[in-house]
Amino acid sequence: xxxxxxxxxxxxxxxxxxxxxxxxxxxxxxxxxxxxxxxxxxxxxxxxxxxxxxxxxxxxxxxxxxxxxxxxxxxxxxxxxxxxxxxxxxxxxxxxxxxxxxxxxxxxxxxxxxxxxxxxxxxxxxxxxxxxxxxxxxxxxxxxxxxxxxxxxxxxxxxxxxxxxxxxxxxxxxxxxxxxxxxxxxxxxxxxxxxxxxxxxxxxxxxxxxxxxxxxxxxxxxxxxxxxxxxxxxxxxxxxxxxx
Amino acid sequence: xxxxxxxxxxxxxxxxxxxxxxxxxxxxxxxxxxxxxxxxxxxxxxxxxxxxxxxxxxxxxxxxxxxxxxxxxxxxxxxxxxxxxxxxxxxxxxxxxxxxx
Numbered sequence: 221x222x223x224x225x226x227x228x229x230x231x232x233x234x235x236x237x238x239x240x241x242x243x244x245x246x247x248x249x250x251x252x253x254x255x256x257x258x259x260x261x262x263x264x265x266x267x268x269x270x271x272x273x274x275x276x277x278x279x280x281x282x283x284x285x286x287x288x289x290x291x292x293x294x295x296x297x298x299x300x301x302x303x304x305x306x307x308x309x310x311x312x313x314x315x316x317x318x319x320x321x322x323x324x325x326x327x328x329x330x331x332x333x334x335x336x337x338x339x340x341x342x343x344x345x346x347x348x349x350x351x352x353x354x355x356x357x358x359x360x361x362x363x364x365x366x367x368x369x370x371x372x373x374x375x376x377x378x379x380x381x382x383x384x385x386x387x388x389x390x391x392x393x394x395x396x397x398x399x400x401x402x403x404x405x406x407x408x409x410x411x412x413x414x415x416x417x418x419x420x421x422x423x424x425x426x427x428x429x430x431x432x433x434x435x436x437x438x439x440x441x442x443x444x445x446x447x448x449x450x451x452x453x454x455x456x457x458x459x460x461x462x463x464x
Numbered sequence: 465x466x467x468x469x470x471x472x473x474x475x476x477x478x479x480x481x482x483x484x485x486x487x488x489x490x491x492x493x494x495x496x497x498x499x500x501x502x503x504x505x506x507x508x509x510x511x512x513x514x515x516x517x518x519x520x521x522x523x524x525x526x527x528x529x530x531x532x533x534x535x536x537x538x539x540x541x542x543x544x545x546x547x548x549x550x551x552x553x554x555x556x557x558x559x560x561x562x563x564x565x
Binding site: 238241242244245246248249250252253263264266267268269270271272274275 | 489490493504505506507508509510511513514530531532
């Protein structure tokens, strides 16, 4: 395959804002590097591919729509929460905010899973299994029906099993009144409130590789590893709220 | 927000390189290769530049067509000086290159 065409194809994966700002520069620089003697073209292309992941992550940072909640912890970070949806929005969506009580201040949001995480993630796996072969088919003109069928089975099965087993992606919102748990949809946006508890002491059940199992009130959550500093902040905040 | 996590961070390498003067993408890659022995790809380089630009640490000079020149901002220089002592030792190369004033 023509390497220049492949560079253009890879740059097409980058987010639009990135293409507008750095696309021409990157294409020119890549072509310049490829003309050098001993240029490792596949390494360069692999770097461009991994760079697209970084660019999308950057988009998520830039796409923060909610203003930060000013309450720096000893690490100097603002505990506005680790939760983001697919579109980069942090915090709670208006529908969820509307379920907070009058005067209840949102301090931070942690993302996690309650119930069985495999069932909770089944719809998202289904969507991935459907979308991935469709995208690949645009380029390779070959449709992987096997993956599509698996996806088509996972998506409805997941959507059916999640409410039956109460296995959801959740956003654990720490507020001035305690803890409010919201469901998160397939895209990650927060929706209906599923639980509300007063200021309770979070109890670390187990320290797993990618997640932390935390017991809050009567529920056990698997919280994302990124939440570690937030977890400490949460325990401090809830402890002080409980002592008030 | 910690922009620089350590000397091996790509953003730190870009910042260190820019302390010796404005550079475009190709010059940055070659300079980083010479002082750090790390070969950045275009994807990683512009990922780091985007991050630094967003934080107001680096800016593109106006004009220049596709080959934009990037320079460190006043805030970027302050950020580099204010690194904790631990990072300062690691960022010896950067401080040595930083133009006074």
